[in-house]
Amino acid sequence: MQSNMPRGTIEVDALREAPQTMSGSEMLLGNAYRPWPARITSMRDLTANEKLVEMRFIDERVREAFVHEPGQFLELSLFGVGEAPISITSSPTKQGFVELCIRRAGTVTSALHSMHAGDIVGIRGPFGRGFPVDKFRGNDVLIVAGGLGIAPVRSLINYIHDNRSDFGKVTIVYGSRTPSDIMFRDQFEMWRHRKDFELYLTVDHPDDTWDGEVGVVTEPMKRLDINPANTYGVVCGPPVMYKFVVQVMREKNIDYDHIYLDFERHMKCGMGKCGHCQIGHQYCCIDGPVFNYWEAKNIQGSM
Numbered sequence: 001m002q003s004n005m006p007r008g009t010i011e012v013d014a015l016r017e018a019p020q021t022m023s024g025s026e027m028l029l030g031n032a033y034r035p036w037p038a039r040i041t042s043m044r045d046l047t048a049n050e051k052l053v054e055m056r057f058i059d060e061r062v063r064e065a066f067v068h069e070p071g072q073f074l075e076l077s078l079f080g081v082g083e084a085p086i087s088i089t090s091s092p093t094k095q096g097f098v099e100l101c102i103r104r105a106g107t108v109t110s111a112l113h114s115m116h117a118g119d120i121v122g123i124r125g126p127f128g129r130g131f132p133v134d135k136f137r138g139n140d141v142l143i144v145a146g147g148l149g150i151a152p153v154r155s156l157i158n159y160i161h162d163n164r165s166d167f168g169k170v171t172i173v174y175g176s177r178t179p180s181d182i183m184f185r186d187q188f189e190m191w192r193h194r195k196d197f198e199l200y201l202t203v204d205h206p207d208d209t210w211d212g213e214v215g216v217v218t219e220p221m222k223r224l225d226i227n228p229a230n231t232y233g234v235v236c237g238p239p240v241m242y243k244f245v246v247q248v249m250r251e252k253n254i255d256y257d258h259i260y261l262d263f264e265r266h267m268k269c270g271m272g273k274c275g276h277c278q279i280g281h282q283y284c285c286i287d288g289p290v291f292n293y294w295e296a297k298n299i300q301g302s303m
């Protein structure tokens, strides 16, 4: 039968119902290969190439059972199209939905960009090791992000925001290629006006609208007043950034043990089974995507 549904959507009724006796966590853990249907509840442009997409699991038990850590990712399925790993950009402090920031890159992400609120997707996960927020608690946190690297880091920033008294000084340095590439401008405005967040925005290539800082993220970092004894550093962005950001963190005497890096590698299963993201003895999907400096040092081409 010819369907007139857009590509990548599926009728909820066509999905097999889980037995009512199963709890949400049993369902999620029961078959980690199975995508759970979720509805797109909102979609908005962040830039010309990135969208912020909010999704809610259709099954209430799954919705309630789904908990994640800042820095974890999920596998997003578009039925009949494929699957892609995407960081969860919403904070675990906000339950009942997940937000993803999706750049149009290839097959799955381009198909997602042509979908709309109300369409159905599949979600597996959450997967991976996120940021060690328990170690950060009680300490200062320096977060350095470039480009799309803001996606997983936003989950961490919002988590800290919602538990603000648990953390010390929080400094955010975010770099974009151009002013129109800056994502989450509204949130940056909010963080900029809070006295308990120190925020630095910089762009590589300014235009007429930009009266802020120009240059790479390491420039504002060099001016920072850091207490190395109790500062944790977080880095997420394009591969070229890591080496230079870590160098400045070291110049500021932040201990290697206190530096965490979030890596992207091509991956498939998300569970350490298929080997697509294997680097040496590590699997990016289960040992990462967040690695301590010492673990990251062994990842080829990262530092």
Ligand SMILES: Cc1cc2nc3c(=O)[nH]c(=O)nc-3n(C[C@H](O)[C@H](O)[C@H](O)COP(=O)(O)OP(=O)(O)OC[C@H]3O[C@@H](n4cnc5c(N)ncnc54)[C@H](O)[C@@H]3O)c2cc1C
Pocket (backbone or CB within 6 Å): 073, 082, 083, 084, 085, 086, 087, 088, 100, 101, 102, 103, 104, 105, 106, 107, 108, 109, 110, 148, 151, 152, 263, 264, 265, 266, 267, 289
């Ligand atoms: C942990 C993690 C978190 C991520 N978080 C986000 C996020 O929050 N937002 C976001 O937009 N993206 C994120 N990504 C990146 C996203 O998963 C990739 O861009 C993914 O390839 C998109 O799928 P696609 O089908 O749209 O693109 P693809 O069709 O897979 O193509 C994307 C690009 O990758 C190339 N490519 C595909 N497979 C390979 C391969 N095996 N080796 C080399 N090159 C290949 C293609 O040629 C193309 O240039 C994340 C990736 C990881 C691993």
